[in-house]
Amino acid sequence: MSDDILLKMRGVKIDGKTGDDWLPIIKGIDLDLRRGEVLGLIGESGAGKSTMGLAAMGYVRGGCRISGGSIEFDGMDLTKAGEAKRRALRGKRIAYVAQSAAASFNPAHRLIDQYSEAPVKHSVMNKSAAEEDAVDLYRRLQLPNPDEIGFRYPHQVSGGQLQRAMTAMAMSCRPDLIIFDEPTTALDVTTQIEVLAAIRNAVAQFGTAAIYITHDLAVVAQMADRIMVLRYGELVEEAPTREMLSAPTQDYTKSLWAVRSFKATAKPKPAADAVPVVSLRNIDAAYGPVPVLHGVSFDIHKGRTVAVVGESGSGKSTAARVITGLLPPSSGEVLFNGQVLPPNFKRRSKDQLRQAQMIYQMADTALNPKQRIRDIIGRPVEFYLGLKGRARDERVRELLDLIEMEPDTFAHRYPGELSGGQKQRIGIARALAADPEFIICDEVTSALDQLVAEGILRLLDRLQGELDLAYMFITHDLATVRAIADEVVVMQHGKVVEQGPKVEMFTPPHHSYTDLLLSSVPEMDPDWLTNLLDERIREGKPLSTEDA
Amino acid sequence: MHPIASMALKRLGLGLLTLLVVSIIIFSAVEMLPGDLAQEILGQSATPETVAAFRKELGLDKPPVERYFDWLGGAVQGDFGKSLASKREISDLMSTRLGNTLFLASFAAILAVPISIVLGLLAALYRNTWFDRMINVLTLSSISFPEFFVAYILILMLAVGYPFGLIWVLGLIGIWFLMEGVGSFRDGRKIGKTFPVVPALFALIGAAFIANVFIGYWKPQLAGVTAFPSISNISPGTSFGERLERSFLPALTLTLVVTAHMMRMTRAAIINLLASPYIEMARLKGMSPLRVIVTHALPNALAPIINVVAINLAYLITGVVVVEVVFVYPGVGQLMVDSVTKRDVTVVQACCLIFAATYILLNLLADILAIATNPRLLHPK
């Protein structure tokens, strides 16, 4: 690694237009990058990491402008150079890998044509040389069938493979710098592994400098030599990777692994003959002709949390729909406190409906934007408990206190005026308003940032203790499972692969899928990925469910 | 079977089914007319025997379902029965007229489609510039005008030679420029450096006004243009060149209305397309704006544009009716309106069926083309 500085950004200021005003997105950040160095840019959503990444190419999205500072790439100030010079750099010396490969590939052209476009147009190589190069790169990135995969169209290739193809395309001109913008965020944890491995290999082989943007500290720890933490468009902390992980200086940096460090209160095991609050017995379910669940059975006891974990398509949300009665099962039963529930929610009594409540993942679609908070919470109070007028208002105030939100400030507001975390709390209050015994939490923290997510988990934990609630916590994030679960149910392809108390689940031996899942979750250890890859190759295990 | 072929066949089947149901509706509607058809035609003075004999001749004594199938069977072979008013075979009436209407529609389509696509593309590329805004206002106005309004204006301007006809158009454009200028001033927008709007507008109107006054004084015939006939006298013997000249005004009317719709929809489709992530990706690969449009946007724009064109061609069918009436153009539309006034129900039935069939056919074509240009379906997994 030479001391030669490739990218020098000084005092960069970028504004974005909302309505009629220009508001600052990046408020003056300095960034240095040497040749061959990998820099991690980490921060929560809205921190400005994508904007910084694009700015390194001298590019701003529509509705944004660079309002100050300089961006020097290999000695040339991109803010002062004309658009033609910037265009000459893009794709050739600075390349970009987007978050969603499926959306960033042109559906009308083959992969290999899109690969060779940049080298040919930037006069780096001719078409046939570029195509040979493509196959070589596909091979290096461990794509299956490297000779012919390039001749497919984007929609004929799976997500993880497409992401690697996009990385290959970025390398086509052998750029000095590649910007990776959250390349694995949209992928399943097991698919993520080999994309990370591929990226790291490619970058190392070609000695390319890289800016790796993500919100996941554990992921960036595997990839980057140095990490910059951003918040609200400002730099919070910057340090070499190992230093930052072992001894972070800022509180905010420490809060970034808040969820991992959270531990729910321990609870005593239920009595052996206790009747579970909710019980699924041998559930088969289908959407029309497509079967989705096969023989699913598990129990949820009072005052305890069962985490149902799995990747996309595992059937965990479908199980929730069966419990609530939205999807009647084709066979099997759902029992509530020992009594069989009518499979269709329309046939259930009001009281049966009241006792099981649901909290949703996306707070924006979970609350009616045209209703005030006091009505959103007040309606279940009125509907189920029959309270009206003053009694109802009192109860609404109590509930708002319970979720730690000041009633006088919030009761008259609309959801649009609240932040994501606050909206999620309102969702919790709405569920509590019915005075239920059982709450299904459907990925309730998945769309939230670390700190906020930790707050929600803390709240849920406290409420569970106070109100003796049973939770079914659906999630794909194992860190959350470690934090709050009492029992764990692992699902894959609509079947329960393994279930049991949390402690048992996290110690081997496991079902092979559980093993794959657990080991695929990045740890806060910079060597984790290397060790994992070595181990998998040694033991002959598949790298991911995609290639398995 | 290739997914495209199977989907296309499915659509075809669905289209035919729809046509069948529509034919039942048309037949039933006419069935619901009160009174006895035979009596109506022969008049009050006819004897009951004559009426009965006539009924038998018309086939009115058979049950409705049988008559429907007779009618449908005949229609499929091109035999629609006889016109009640003129006693002629409807297929004779129809063949020339259908040809004329198709000629008119094609004329309008050939003019409209290229203009709309090009203008729509330009408006999308130069979004929110004065060019785009002017196009927006003009097309918004155009789609708001009833066809007969456009038709009569064109007649006044280009057929009868209404003086100052040109001034009206320029005046409207001038008013728009004025509004834009004031609006720009109010919002603090910069008026384009290369095109000083406000002075240009005054110069334009002034020049046209003066020119028209002088021309009107010296050569009154030239002050308005009497270039085209306002009544389209087309007969089977008309030469192609004459046909073009005599159908020009009705075709122009249709073109003006349809272009506005098509252009707006093309613009919207392209703007939608340009917001896609793969367009941004192409830019981030350093591709020139021209290449981004031609290589990346256009191949994906085929499907939505074809969709737009097909929808509007289908819309032409309703527009044709009014235009044919205004210009007395011998087409199916005018035939239908005449027959409706004369209560010539068999002809009305036939015209409705023809229109509905064309409409459904065009929509079917649009669907199939949309399927055929979808890259995901062209290259299945």
Next chain:
Amino acid sequence: MTDTTNEPTTIIHRSANAHEAQATEDIVAMTDPTAASADGAAPRVEQESKWKTLSRAFRTAPLTAWFGMIVIAIYIVVALFAPLFAPFGEREIIGAQFEEPNATYMLGTDNLGRDMLSRLIYAARNTVGIALLTTFISFMLGGFLGMLAATFGGWVDQILSRIIDVLMSIPSLIFALLALTVANTWIGRMDNPSPWLYTAALIVIMAVLDSTRVFRLTRAVAMNIVVMDYVEAARLRGEGLWYIIRREILPNASAPLIAEFGLRFCFVFLTISALSFLGLGVQPPTADWGSMVRDNATLISFGVAVPLYPAGAIALLTVAVNFVVDWMLHRSSGLKD
């Protein structure tokens, strides 16, 4: 109707009016929820009051929208207070045929010797009134059925949609001509039919035909809303159909529906005028712009622009409404530019 799905639209999902198809997409897009806020960032500013939003909207409205609003206001005033403005009666014959404009008859007389200006003013009341009533009925009918289809789903939705699709497969003008022929013949045979019966038939037929488009749009808008989690939450609570429609769906659908009302009014207005022009719409001697164009059409060949006045009146109102609706659509989608 977007191009992002694999499954292309079927034949039967088409609008007769090409512009409607695009406007439908714009309108449906109005129901998208705002961008997700995943961060625990500082809570947003308190929502400004409705008055403030409205007044700011008016201040930044483009001149075309102002033009539109002023014109609409003028038309409403003239329509409501027609007798105050018109110098003569609607059916009064006051002079010879086709007299030139002079001091008494500011726009001349028509083909029967009636004052053109007065007829124009009374026609405002008749034509606009009829179009408004028709749009209102079509909205009630189509909107109700659309909401029903979206909330019930299943076979209710399937059956309704298929019926509507078939009705939409016939171009509306053609279908209206057919239906009006039948209706008018029936009315003509009655003893002493009142002229209002013809108008009533026109209104009913147009309303039914137009309600198909309203159904299509309301269903699309409602379906976007029905899949939201908050509607599912209400359903799971056990809320009844009426509650869900009234409190959950309608408030979130009002913006797009208002825009659609404007567009539908334009379409109905233009179609009724076209029908009257062809002789099948509003029947004489009722003053109506479309029929007035028809009655005075012969003047065109003499280079007299008189038939353009009623046609221009139609065009002007439609342009005005379109400008205003365009501004509304631009505001709601422009926020995402």
